[in-house]
Amino acid sequence: MKIAVCVSHVPDTATKVNIGPDGKTLDPNGVAFVLNPYDEYAIEEALKTKELLGESEVVVISLGPDVNKETIRKALAMGADGGVLLKDENYRDSYAVAKALAAEIETQGAQLVFFGKQSVDYDNGIVGQLTAEMLGFNCATVAVDFKLDGDKITVEREIEGGKEVVETSIPAVITAQKGLNEPRYASLKGIMAAKRKTIEEKEAAAAENYTEVLGMKKPPEKAAGKIVGEDASAVPELIRLLKEEAKVI
Amino acid sequence: MIIKNNKDEFASYLTDAANFKGAAEAVYFPESEDDIFKLLEMSRAKKTPVTISAARTSLTGSAIPQNGIILSMEKLNKILKIDAERKKVWLQPGVTLADLHEALAERKLFYPPDPTERNCTIGGTAATNASGAKTFKYGATRAFVDSLKIILSSGRKIFIERGKIFADNGKITIPILSGGNLEIVLPDYQMPPVKNAAGYFVKKNMDAIDLFIGSEGTLGVITEIVLRVIDFPEEIVSGVVFFQNERDAFSFVEEAREQSYLSREKKTASEIDALALEFFDSGSLKFLSEDFPNIPPEAEAAVWFEQDVKLSERENITEKWFEAIELNNGDAENSWIAMSLKEREKFKNFRHAVSVKVNEYVASKGLRKVGTDAAVPDGKMRKYFYESKKIIVESGIKFIVYGHIGNSHFHFNMLPENEKEFSAAKEIYAKLCDLAVKMGGTISAEHGIGKLKRDYFLKMCGEKAIRQMAELKKQFDPFLILNPGNIFEKKYLIQI
Ligand SMILES: Cc1cc2nc3c(=O)[nH]c(=O)nc-3n(C[C@H](O)[C@H](O)[C@H](O)COP(=O)(O)OP(=O)(O)OC[C@H]3O[C@@H](n4cnc5c(N)ncnc54)[C@H](O)[C@@H]3O)c2cc1C
Numbered sequence: 001m002k003i004a005v006c007v008s009h010v011p012d013t014a015t016k017v018n019i020g021p022d023g024k025t026l027d028p029n030g031v032a033f034v035l036n037p038y039d040e041y042a043i044e045e046a047l048k049t050k051e052l053l054g055e056s057e058v059v060v061i062s063l064g065p066d067v068n069k070e071t072i073r074k075a076l077a078m079g080a081d082g083g084v085l086l087k088d089e090n091y092r093d094s095y096a097v098a099k100a101l102a103a104e105i106e107t108q109g110a111q112l113v114f115f116g117k118q119s120v121d122y123d124n125g126i127v128g129q130l131t132a133e134m135l136g137f138n139c140a141t142v143a144v145d146f147k148l149d150g151d152k153i154t155v156e157r158e159i160e161g162g163k164e165v166v167e168t169s170i171p172a173v174i175t176a177q178k179g180l181n182e183p184r185y186a187s188l189k190g191i192m193a194a195k196r197k198t199i200e201e202k203e204a205a206a207a208e209n210y211t212e213v214l215g216m217k218k219p220p221e222k223a224a225g226k227i228v229g230e231d232a233s234a235v236p237e238l239i240r241l242l243k244e245e246a247k248v249i
Numbered sequence: 250m251i252i253k254n255n256k257d258e259f260a261s262y263l264t265d266a267a268n269f270k271g272a273a274e275a276v277y278f279p280e281s282e283d284d285i286f287k288l289l290e291m292s293r294a295k296k297t298p299v300t301i302s303a304a305r306t307s308l309t310g311s312a313i314p315q316n317g318i319i320l321s322m323e324k325l326n327k328i329l330k331i332d333a334e335r336k337k338v339w340l341q342p343g344v345t346l347a348d349l350h351e352a353l354a355e356r357k358l359f360y361p362p363d364p365t366e367r368n369c370t371i372g373g374t375a376a377t378n379a380s381g382a383k384t385f386k387y388g389a390t391r392a393f394v395d396s397l398k399i400i401l402s403s404g405r406k407i408f409i410e411r412g413k414i415f416a417d418n419g420k421i422t423i424p425i426l427s428g429g430n431l432e433i434v435l436p437d438y439q440m441p442p443v444k445n446a447a448g449y450f451v452k453k454n455m456d457a458i459d460l461f462i463g464s465e466g467t468l469g470v471i472t473e474i475v476l477r478v479i480d481f482p483e484e485i486v487s488g489v490v491f492f493q494n495e496r497d498a499f500s501f502v503e504e505a506r507e508q509s510y511l512s513r514e515k516k517t518a519s520e521i522d523a524l525a526l527e528f529f530d531s532g533s534l535k536f537l538s539e540d541f542p543n544i545p546p547e548a549e550a551a552v553w554f555e556q557d558v559k560l561s562e563r564e565n566i567t568e569k570w571f572e573a574i575e576l577n578n579g580d581a582e583n584s585w586i587a588m589s590l591k592e593r594e595k596f597k598n599f600r601h602a603v604s605v606k607v608n609e610y611v612a613s614k615g616l617r618k619v620g621t622d623a624a625v626p627d628g629k630m631r632k633y634f635y636e637s638k639k640i641i642v643e644s645g646i647k648f649i650v651y652g653h654i655g656n657s658h659f660h661f662n663m664l665p666e667n668e669k670e671f672s673a674a675k676e677i678y679a680k681l682c683d684l685a686v687k688m689g690g691t692i693s694a695e696h697g698i699g700k701l702k703r704d705y706f707l708k709m710c711g712e713k714a715i716r717q718m719a720e721l722k723k724q725f726d727p728f729l730i731l732n733p734g735n736i737f738e739k740k741y742l743i744q745i
Contacts, residue, residue: 012591034589074588182542185585185592188488188571192581195564230251 001056001170004110005046005080006101006131007039009064009071010121019216025091026121026216035071038116040183041176045146046114047079048181052148057081061104063097063204065089076194077186083197084108086204091213094122098130099207105135117142117175132173140166141175250288251278251324262302262319266366266608267618269310269701273300276319282472286404288320289470289730293402298733301466303343303373306366308608308618309699311377311465311735320470322372328352329473337395338476342372349476359481361387364695365601372471377697378446378463382525382555382600385655386509387479389444389695391462398473399461402726407431407469414457421457433460433724436717438710441686443624444656447693447706448736449718460721465697466732468725482557485524486566487587487596490579491548495530498550499631501577502526502654505554506627508573509655519562521569523655524555532649533603540602545583552579552654553596603651607662616665617701619674621681624658625690633688637661637681644677646670658694679705698736706736715741 011017012032020027035043046058060075062068063086072083086100105113113132118125132139138153144163145156148170157164158177186194228234228241242249252275253259259276274297279285292299298317305312326343333356340349346360347367353360364379373379375397380389387393396410406426414423416435423431436451450459461468492498505523512522529537529551538544544551558566567586574581587593611618625633634650641648641661652659661681663674682692682705692705707715719741723729733739 012589014591032590034591077586077588184543185489186588187582188490188567188574188584188586189581191567191586192571 001053001112002108002110003046003049003056003058004105004108004113005039005042005058005060005075006105006113006115006127007043007060007062007071007075008036008116008119008121009033009062009068010036010119013037013120019218023215024213033067033070035074036116036119036121038118038120038176038178040116041178041180042114042116042174043075043078043080044181044183045143045174045176046112047184049112049146049148059084059108059110061086061101061108063088063092063100069199072199073194074186076197076199077190078184079190081197083199085199085201087201088204091209092204092207093209093211094124094126095130095210096207098127098134100204101127102131102134103205105131111171112148113137113171113173115173115175117177128173128175135171135173138168138170138172139174140168140172142177143174144177144179146174146180250280250284252276253278259319262305262321263313265305265307265310265313267308267310267701268608268612269313269617269699271300271310271313271315273314273317273319276302276321278321278324280324282400282406285320285400285470285472288318289400289402289404292318292730293404293728296728297730299402299730300732301376301470303370303376304345304368306364306369307373307377307699308620308622308696309693309701311697311699311732312373313700315700315734317730317733322370325372325472326370331356331358333358336478336480338478340371340474340476342370342375342471342474344371345369346371346374353478354481357481358478360393360476360478362390362393365604367601371474371476375462375471375474376464376466378450378695380444380446380653380695382527382553382597382653384444384653384695385526386522386524386557389446391450391459393477394458394462394474395477396475397458397461397471399469399471401469402728402731409458409461410475411456411458416453416455416457421455421460423457431724433721435460436714436721438714438717441689441691443626443690444653444658444694445624445691446622446695446697447691447702448698448710448714449721463697465699465735467722467735469731483560484563485555485557485587485593486563486570487553487555487593488570488584489551489553489596489599490574490584491545492550492552492577492579493547495550495634497578498528498552499634499654501552501573501579502528503630504573504577505570506655518559519565521566521573522556524557525553526653526655527553527600528650528652528654528659529553529603530650532647533651536606536649537599537603541599543585545580548580548583553600555593555596600651603649604660607649607664610664614666616668616671618662619665619671619678620660620662621678621685622658622660622693622696622702623682623685623690624653624656624694625685625688627657629688629690630654630657633657633685633690634659636684640680640684641677644673646674646677653695656694657690683708700734703736703738 018027058080060080060083115128140155147154300314302312322343325341329339361383363381421433508521512520531549647664665671665674
């Protein structure tokens with residue numbers, strides 16, 4: 001069976017991002033990019049499934065500019081068999097991304113597709129679902145446990161305040177949540193082997209955006225803390241402030 | 250200046266990371282040099298001992314008093330200036346290593362000495378000459394301290410810049426800022442030719458600044474520091490390699506070490522030149538397996554390596570490490586290579602977690618840490634390791650070993666279950682120190698002597714040297730009020 005994993009290349013949440021001069025896009029200068037953290041669980045689950053099944057192949061697909069190859073290479077070093085870069089330098093919304101991914105998954109003939117539950121750049125959390133819909137695949141999201149038995153799939157999903165177990169079957173799209181597994185580190189052998197694997201590059205299938213970004217704003221700066229005093233004499237004032245200004249007691 | 254007199258409010262100032270416990274009357278929090286002057290003036294008048302305390306991550310009791318008052322450096326925590334062009338940083342001693350790293354990273358600068366625990370302060374690391382994983386390539390804190398401003402117990406101030414004042418004929422002349430000189434007679438003992446943090450640094454023609462680095466707060470209060478920093482590495486290759494036995498891990502380390510020295514000699518950037526080489530035995534891996542479930546269960550040893558490289562050399566260098574791993578039976582299939590900064594930080598945490606876990610384990614039993622800090626010459630590394638291990642195994646006490654193996658420096662940590670085993674562990678500790686000294690090594694390669702290791706240090710360098718060190722301290726602190734009890738027992742200060 002062919003298993004596909006769709007991965008995105010996102011700003012590291014630990015780096016400070018700035019808004020570009022157009023006020024609508026991120027300024028990539030000085031930003032460290034990483035493999036989207038939720039996609040790591042997706043890759044790991046695909047690799048585990050492949051190890052379980054034997055005869056199967058894992059292909060990693062990423063849409064974006066040339067630098068996304070770095071992220072694909074990481075997935076190859078972890079053990080994926082092949083990679084595809086769907087080239088596009090321009091901004092796409094979730095719909096347009098899903099459109100191009102669905103077309104490629106169809107070309108690849110993959111029957112099982114893993115996504116991260118959301119990518120931590122725009123946090124829309126819908127690319128997996130849209131792709132499933134476009135392909136006519138089943139879909140289970142926010143998976144924290146995944147089992148495959150023949151064609152039958154059992155997924156444990158995280159839901160508000162609890163867990164839900166759903167059953168479905170191949171062909172399917174699964175989106176991964178933290179806790180699904182413990183992603184492996186790339187091994188040296190994997191890195192050496194990845195050098196011999198090629199990344200196929202092609203133009204991403206054209207698609208119109210359904211939405212338009214009108215503008216981006218940074219959250220307001222946090223106000224500086226206030227030191228009321230250093231000893232017991234400050235307590236009444238502190239209580240007053242907590243009551244009247246912060247309104248928390 | 251804030252003063253805490255109520256013992257309930259300053260209990261945390263009476264224990265350090267090794268769970269060494271002490272007592273004090275009050276804690277003072279100076280916010281300026283002036284506050285320190287006043288505090289010392291008062292202490293001189295009342296003959297009250299003063300113990301300098303920073304982040305208390307020390308593992309030797311050096312920041313914990315037995316009586317008197319505590320001078321906390323925590324309010325003096327400002328980075329005063331970063332000169333990216335000259336690659337220098339001016340700072341107050343209470344700045345933590347974590348804060349310094351963060352401020353430097355924003356300017357693409359880097360400060361290599363990192364004693365694993367990043368909550369420590371720069372003043373604390375200068376006072377203990379701390380070192381860390383990157384010491385294998387860049388040396389200890391000493392190598393990066395450019396100048397120091399110091400207040401002596403007399404209230405007099407000195408400022409020492411590296412490269413300005415040198416020893417001559419066993420003497421050093423140190424100018425006092427307000428006028429006059431201190432004529433200091435130096436001890437004449439020989440330091441072992443290994444990575445070393447035991448006692449005062451003394452060498453023929455030494456730089457005066459080196460006397461203060463590693464002096465454990467016994468000579469003066471450091472109030473300002475100028476550090477040298479370097480460019481942030483373009484890229485760091487980082488990996489954790491697992492082995493089926495310790496022998497193979499040692500062969501791997503020896504090969505990497507030899508190649509690193511060769512690369513430095515030839516000044517080549519295209520060969521193995523390790524930044525760090527850290528060892529973990531099977532016990533350490535078991536300790537870590539809860540937090541790092543990816544550790545292969547059959548691994549009996551691991552080595553974490555790092556190398557700072559030019560981006561253009563990344564692939565070539567990774568390949569060189571791959572060859573060394575294969576050649577020495579490393580588990581290339583299951584070894585880990587960091588593919589991002591985040592993963593690199595995880596490997597760093599791997600190393601940090603093991604020391605933290607030991608400290609927590611020991612504290613949970615209500616006992617004190619019994620962990621060696623000895624280093625030996627490289628040629629004696631294996632012999633020292635196997636003989637030490639044999640001694641502990643025979644005792645039946647649980648233990649784990651990890652450490653800065655690039656510098657032939659292991660931490661054998663005994664894990665006693667009760668008081669009886671704790672006493673036995675201390676005896677083993679003494680034996681392991683003796684063994685290191687016999688092999689030409691040191692009993693403390695990085696943590697220093699403090700109050701916990703004085704007896705072993707006395708054995709290492711002999712009573713004559715200890716008396717000379719006490720004399721040295723008296724020349725800077727004739728009032729005998731600063732950090733008494735560190736490095737040697739107080740009795741050496743009183744006897745003539
Ligand atoms: C988990 C863990 C791992 C560690 N790993 C390492 C390691 O790998 N390598 C290593 O070298 N150390 C290691 N350490 C020890 C520790 O981090 C160092 O000893 C550190 O340098 C102490 O810094 P501090 O700010 O906590 O100082 P403190 O512990 O508060 O004080 C240490 C000494 O410095 C003196 N001092 C502090 N500030 C001044 C000042 N301004 N002027 C004069 N004297 C002063 C104190 O009086 C005391 O003698 C580790 C500790 C922990 C808890």
